[in-house]
Amino acid sequence: xxxRDIQDDLSASNALELRAKLFRGLSxxxxxxxxxxxxxxxxxxxxxxxxxxxxxxxxxNHLRCLLxxxxxxxxxxxxxxxxxxxxxxxxxxxxxADRLLAATGAGIDTCERYTE
Amino acid sequence: xxxRDIQDDLSASNALELRAKLFRGLSxxxxxxxxxxxxxxxxxxxxxxxxxxxxxxxxxNHLRCLLxxxxxxxxxxxxxxxxxxxxxxxxxxxxxADRLLAATGAGIDTCERYTE
DNA sequence: ATAACGTATCAGTGGATAATGATATGACGG
DNA sequence: CCGTCATATCATTATCCACTGATACGTTAT
Numbered sequence: 211x212x213x214r215d216i217q218d219d220l221s222a223s224n225a226l227e228l229r230a231k232l233f234r235g236l237s238x239x240x241x242x243x244x245x246x247x248x249x250x251x252x253x254x255x256x257x258x259x260x261x262x263x264x265x266x267x268x269x270x271n272h273l274r275c276l277l278x279x280x281x282x283x284x285x286x287x288x289x290x291x292x293x294x295x296x297x298x299x300x301x302x303x304x305x306x307a308d309r310l311l312a313a314t315g316a317g318i319d320t321c322e323r324y325t326e
Numbered sequence: 327x328x329x330r331d332i333q334d335d336l337s338a339s340n341a342l343e344l345r346a347k348l349f350r351g352l353s354x355x356x357x358x359x360x361x362x363x364x365x366x367x368x369x370x371x372x373x374x375x376x377x378x379x380x381x382x383x384x385x386x387n388h389l390r391c392l393l394x395x396x397x398x399x400x401x402x403x404x405x406x407x408x409x410x411x412x413x414x415x416x417x418x419x420x421x422x423a424d425r426l427l428a429a430t431g432a433g434i435d436t437c438e439r440y441t442e
Numbered sequence: 443a444t445a446a447c448g449t450a451t452c453a454g455t456g457g458a459t460a461a462t463g464a465t466a467t468g469a470c471g472g
Numbered sequence: 473c474c475g476t477c478a479t480a481t482c483a484t485t486a487t488c489c490a491c492t493g494a495t496a497c498g499t500t501a502t
Contacts, residue, residue: 230354272460370448384491
């Protein structure tokens with residue numbers, strides 16, 4: 211599947227679901243913590259566990275999700291598995307979100323739809 | 327801004343929750359449909375209802391969420407309430423997400439963590 | 443006033459999902 | 473081989489969230 215094809219798909223009716231799924235991949239503090247751990251480069255699962263403070267099965271689950279969503283990539287090395295951001299755009303998207311937050315997101319923590 | 331600075335920003339502890347909340351605001355197909363309806367300009371609630379195919383209370387609920395999150399702004403005019411995107415960056419973020427999807431998102435619909 | 447209209451809120455319900463503990467799989471060293 | 477380590481999967485649980493229908497609130501027109 212080429213980028214052009216995917217672009218075409220985005221124009222179709224399922225575009226909303228795809229976008230929603232991408233954003234949902236980024237909508238969890240645990241996954242953001244994992245991505246955060248990967249901004250500085252490749253890391254093994256246990257390094258991510260240490261850096262994020264999350265449980266190991268939990269990290270594995272989220273990594274599986276992030277991998278399926280194409281946000282991270284994976285490289286096996288012996289019994290270690292090293293993850294990295296799949297694309298510079300991932301960090302860029304997070305960075306842009308921060309800029310949007312700085313500009314308009316002052317009240318975002320008062321959004322009552324989400325209680326967490 | 328350097329990668330180092332981004333790293334530092336990402337280290338702020340409550341930044342993760344804020345970012346997660348912002349992305350969560352964008353992680354629902356209904357809300358994306360609403361934002362999509364607003365890309366071309368200001369619209370009343372019923373126009374959004376017609377454009378998105380969602381129920382009116384549902385739209386109101388999501389609009390409340392988007393408003394609290396600072397993603398849209400609101401203007402009352404008689405008994406109409408007209409909404410618009412709060413910032414060009416909102417559309418920009420969605421656009422960037424589409425570009426990321428085009429580049430790496432081929433498998434995002436196969437992510438099994440989300441079944442919808 | 444009162445009816446009609448546009449929008450917002452509320453309560454209930456069904457379904458999704460994040461976290462945890464236990465366990466399985468696979469790789470290395472002794 | 474066998475024990476240990478790194479990672480992945482499974483089952484459970486408790487929570488959260490989106491949608492719907494009913495209804496309340498505010499505004500305009502008759």
